[in-house]
Amino acid sequence: MNRPIDETAPIVMAITGASGAPYGIRLLEQLLVAGRKVSLIVSSHGFRLLQTESDVADMAELRTAVGATRFDRLVTVFDDKDRGAAPASGSSLAGGMVICPCSMGTLASIAAGTSRSLVERAADVALKERRPLLLVTRETPLSLIHLDNMRTVTLAGATVMPAAPGFYHRPQRIDELVDFIVARALDHLGVPNTLAPRWGESEA
Secondary structure, eight states: OOOOOOTTSOEEEEEOSSSOHHHHHHHHHHHHHTTOOEEEEEOHHHHHHHHHHHOOOSHHHHHHHHOHHHHHHHEEEEOTTOTTSGGGSTTSOOSOEEEEEEOHHHHHHHHHTOOOSHHHHHHHHHHHTTOOEEEEEOOSSOOHHHHHHHHHHHHHTOEEOOSOOOOTTOOOSHHHHHHHHHHHHHHHTTOOOOSSOOTTTTTO
């Protein structure tokens, strides 16, 4: 069983190379809007993804995209190559970790416990310390290898949340589909939000 979420500790957030840059950018923005401290790790493939899908070329442009003032106040950036950074240690407090988007390669490494990068090691720490670990995966179709890896990390304590938005709220714009997933991610991280309508709200 996972420990309760520590709302005073930073949330470790990673962006990797799966398609879904808008999810990652919006989630980071909303964590900062909620006043949550974030330990941010972007892999090299994550930066390539941000550039390809959202024209965000580097950390400076990501800072601008999510709001520079909040970024400077709440975000601590870590190099994915630095496996000795704070998120690599269980003694460094964290209110959980989210990887959004999470590539199948990252998922496989977490399932195998390889810890070859800071993203992978931080996820390993979240599991061993029984902290929430949320993997917002994005791939289709899924091979048996992918499914087996999802099963493995789920048994280890992670939550796998495929970026598969619903349609019951009758979305009219792409950003509404993005917000559907980001809202669910925030829910699992214990961050209050009103980004997307909840089932039954319209009837109420």
